[in-house]
Amino acid sequence: MSTTRNAVLELDLERFRYSGAEHDTLAGICLSLAPGSLTAIVGDSGSGKSTLGAVLAGMLPRHDGDDLDGCITLAGREIRHGAGADPRIDPVGWARHVGMLPQDARHYLSGVRETVEEELALGLENAGVPRADMRLGIAALARKLGIGSLLTRDSGKLSGGQERLVALAALALGAAPVLVLDEPLAGLDASAAAQVSALLDHLRSEGTALVLLTRSLDGLAAGADRVLSLRAGSTSSAEGADVAGSVPAPPPAHRNPRAGAALLLEFAGTELGYAGSADPVVAGLDLQVRAGECVALAGPNGAGKTTVLKAAAGLLRPGAGRVVDHARPGGSIGLLMQNPSDQLFERTVRREVAFGLPKRGPQAARVPEVLATLGLAAEAETHPYELPASARRLVALATVLVRDPSVLLLDEPTEALDAEGVARLRGAIGKVLDRGGAVLFSTHDEAFMAATAHRVHRMEPARAARA
Known part of the structure; x- marks a missing residue:
């Protein structure tokens, strides 16, 4: 695979198949992520978006029969998968370079910390960040996302949208060069979605490469440097009007309830x-x-x-x-x-x-x-x-x-x-x-x-x- 100058991650994936599956989930996907870029992968449920995100984040293949042929270049190191290859992956080291917000944001949170502030501090503590710097960094990011009032809350008693904001904040604090975001605006109100968009713009300005996995060309995806349509596990370049299923045609509205109904x-x-x-x-x-x-x-x-x-x-x-x-x-x-x-x-x-x-x-x-x-x-x-x-x-x-x-x-x-x-x-x-x-x-x-x-x-x- 030819290496693009200054790319922070490159993927040349020939195929990926889950253990026991009859067909490939992904095939023929090439990505090159430059610092500060935003790449949108648009596809319906079942198209393979989350699988692609897990491959980029080093979560796949697992060691139970998953089959991947291809090459990933990360932080200057080429990692090959397939016949005769013996890829050695350090999951902790990979996570320092690629962070992923899963579709269910709750899965990113530890669930063992009593407050949101302690949850956000977990990754910084593991990285040895001084306590004073931790507090300043958490407070500054909380202001940007409008979650300052949540810092003292029980992290296990948040709404779905609040969980997503906290998980995104924890991910951003990790300062990985590449972030993979699976439906990052799902469950967010308009104000929170605007704050997330502003934070992602700020991360891009600092050189973070973003990969957005989404079902539709929303406002966030519309600002991408590159938009790829993922269908049946394969990608193609896409324009907003060409992405099938991005805007469902609503069926006729149901009749109004009768007056005096029970x-x-x-x-x-x-x-x-x-x-x-x-x-x-x-x-x-x-x-x-x-x-x-x-x-x-x-x-x-x-x-x-x-x-x-x-x-x-x-x-x-x-x-x-x-x-x-x-x-x-x-x-x-x-x-x-x-x-x-x-x-x-x-x-x-x-x-x-x-x-x-x-x-x-x-x-x-x-x-x-x-x-x-x-x-x-x-x-x-x-x-x-x-x-x-x-x-x-x-x-x-x-x-x-x-x-x-x-x-x-x-x-x-x-x-x-x-x-x-x-x-x-x-x-x-x-x-x-x-x-x-x-x-x-x-x-x-x-x-x-x-x-x-x-x-x-x-x-x-x-x-x-x-x-």
Whole structure:
């Protein structure tokens, strides 16, 4: 492979195949990353984006039969994989050169530190940075990302968007010459997304090479030096209008709920919080959701959208006021969590969706129907974690839909979904509404919200509401 002058990383990948797989996941990919460059890799779920990111970050191949042919040049050292090659990789040394923000940002955080500030200090401590310098660096970066108020918070009690901001901050503090970012703006409100974009511009100005893995040509990807479309594991140059599936065409809006429809879910003067927290997360919430109605919860990260959904599902008790499930008796509430991994634990998709159902009865009989509705029929005997992120989220959704909930709760449901997945999600929502159920969902996806919700309940952090 010819070496580009001043490149901080080069990849000449002939093929990559997971152990036991029948086909290559990646093939014929060449990348050369210059200092301060931004390379966008755009593709639908299942195209191989996350696999490519893991190869660049030295996480693949593993030593259990993964098959990689090709060459990576990193920090002037050429590492060859394939027949006759004996690549020796130092994972710690590689991580100093290439940092990766995974699609599930929680996986980047240690989970063993009590506060966000301590979490951010972990990598600096391991690098031997003096304590005074650590504090200054963390405080400066927290200001840039607008997360100063999170520094004393329990890192295990953050919203999904806050987790992503903290993980990105920890990654930036590592000062690796190359950063691979898998959907870095997912789950972020507009203000946080703007702060992340500004931070990434600053990192580029200091010479950091960025690789953006994304489903669509958003504002961040539009500023890339090079945009590559990844389809079936192979790349080609792409322009914004040529990236298939980047902007899904929305199906027709569902009909409006009829006047006087039955009340299914009610919040009245509701205050919600967590044990050990001095202040409530949500205060004075008044919200009603009726049969045939789809309601969106919108607001900045930390406004309490996920907390409201947990309370609706009966996972949190209000500190004041009421949360009333009018769907019972005879109805039920189902919750799709923001992270599908919190809901998936069986060996096959079919077993996952059927888990806990009577072996005979109407719900068990619905398993094939629900799988077909969500485009999962062909994956019924596949392990959920062998599926791409979009399909995993649909599997988690299937585990909820199969129980025919009267009220369907969805936490950031479009996160990681490709265009086909979004269309199937909207179709599933339509079926719930058509049979007289209701849907309450949280999102930062303004386009999905406008196309799907009958009305929007906008929230703000409880502290801001009292100010």
